[in-house]
Amino acid sequence: MIFGNRGRERFRAAVAGFEAAVRERDTDRSEHEFQEMYRHFQEAGEQGIAQAAPRLAALLTEVPPGPRGTIAVVVGACVERGADPAACAPHVFEGLAETLAGVQEFSERWSATRGGDHPDPEEEPAPDVFDRVGPRAALSWLTLPQWEMASVAMLNHAAVRTALDDDRRTELFRALRAAEEASGHDFKCLAHALLVLDDEPLVVLHRPTGTGYALRMSGLGDNFQLHTLLADVLVGGGHVPGRAPSAEEAAVCRDQPGQVHTTGSFNLVTPTGEWVWNEGTPSDIPLVDGVRLLVLDPPPYERSRPAGRFFPHMTGALVLERVLAPEEAGHLLAGCVTKDS
Template sequence: MIFGNKGRERFLEAVADFETAVRAQDPEGAQRAHQELYRRFQDAGERELAQAGPRLAALLPEVPPGPDGAVAVAVGACVERGADPAVCAPYVLDGLAGTLAGVERFCDRWAQTGGGEFPDPDAEPDPGLHDRVGPEAAMAWLTLPQWEMASVAMLNHAAVRTALDAGRRAGLLRTLRAVEEASGHDFKCLTYALLVLDDEPLVVLHRPTGTGYAMRMSGLGDNFQLHTLLADVLVGGGHLPGRAPSAEEAAVCRDRPGQVHTTGSFNLVTSTGEWVWNEGTPSDIPVVDGARLLVLDPPPYERSWPAGRFFPHMTGDLRLERVLGADEAGRLLAGCVTKEG
């Protein structure tokens, strides 16, 4: 293996060779350059990766179906090591949208040709798959896990999530859920990444004390993370009684690597009394009068879990903006339902 500046220069040379071969529609040359690019990747420094990520992303529309998934993964790897996600993301998310459309055709064609258990995208592909559903639909299905990986690498960054048009995000989620329903395959990471909320108002009411809190959340991948941070801000901040998470339990839910065992402090419910499960996402909390409204009840039994982040590369945040006045909190709580059992 080659190290140092020479190795880094050869990585960018491999990127340039790959660009040339793709644009010349030279599949054999592109395959050789792609292999060399991967061989040199580990030797590349931050500066080289910062240059390579956008260049490879810009190539994605020209790379044929199949190899494009591997290139998207390479773009994601560049972003994870310092390339600009805001520059790379539009190409990756365009590719994801096209792949999901292809997977919808795959699901339709699969059902029309006899159905049965869907093929495992990670297994050796059936030689007859292309004939059964068509080559582009087959490639879309087989490369969707790669596009999921690359897209999550983009969506780990708040700049990408906040720039994503709400209508497009909703469209990607609709298609993804239709694919999951038709195929029985779980693309949970991508679904959860598309559901992440940023700079989102959250009104929290604590039923036992009759108090309320205006909060704001960003980058929370699931409700385990939200639950831990609620206890950190409200119990740890001296606003509510109960068990406060340790500093380490809170830190791993914000930006510190790893997981730490924690115990739940509340039962999370909606204003209409339905439980908000820790296994779900903050997007499950309904909007009431312009803000998501969450009620905290005493936990019906002890629950514990590994505190941390569903997306280890995504920074999470929950902050208290103001404590509601007693009249405001009382009015809001009066409109909330208590369900027994």
């Protein structure tokens, strides 16, 4: 206990020292205090982590561009250990937006200076990268994976997702997609996290039985997760025939750790007959009269896969609110078409 208390105190002192050194523009001391923070991070108590996260988040704009992404990752790690994400997220998203703007600049300059494949941001850059595009643009590209990690740590929390302005979310998503298209690199975790829906109405029509269901979904990272929970609610709830997932399969798609084997129960289809791919997200389901409308067909073949959550720290939910009246379900199904794959 004595050594535990000492570690907690050293962590708090390192955070305070780092904060002071950054504001005093003392590079050597900043590096020393950061190493002390890193050394004692695992020993930091709950209170120390809770206090450190918002202080470090508020400091991000004052940290030089090179190490700024690293500090954002530290903030994300604090949130994963219980710090308040709502207090940290605005600062992290501000840094993400600035980084994505720098990435756009990087891509434009990279294309204007001989082009070629973008360097791998997770590897040591070639010496000419900084000369070709300039330090700011280069550091934006090279630190984007760190901002992805930090941002996903924030977006794992429903309170952060629901507080994020829709226009801001769209702006971040479009900038990220532009970065992916220009670079050929994939930032799937951040893209999926920005697309997560919360408290979202979903109407599901089961074509073989002609029945319909009004549900509400939150925190689903991909359609694999949605698929398993639909089978749990509808097949497991006795509403439609088919294979119901086990209690464990459903639990790992809601809030339990790990993955387990499962088999698909449906083919997810849009009202116009296109497949809704399991690899996509619930945001792919089209809106019809302001509500997402999904059709369930029999699976064309058996699909085995792991059941679990795309985001292991994000709680998922799918709730049945009501069974549609037969005439309501029939009317909606009459407007849906069937297409061959």
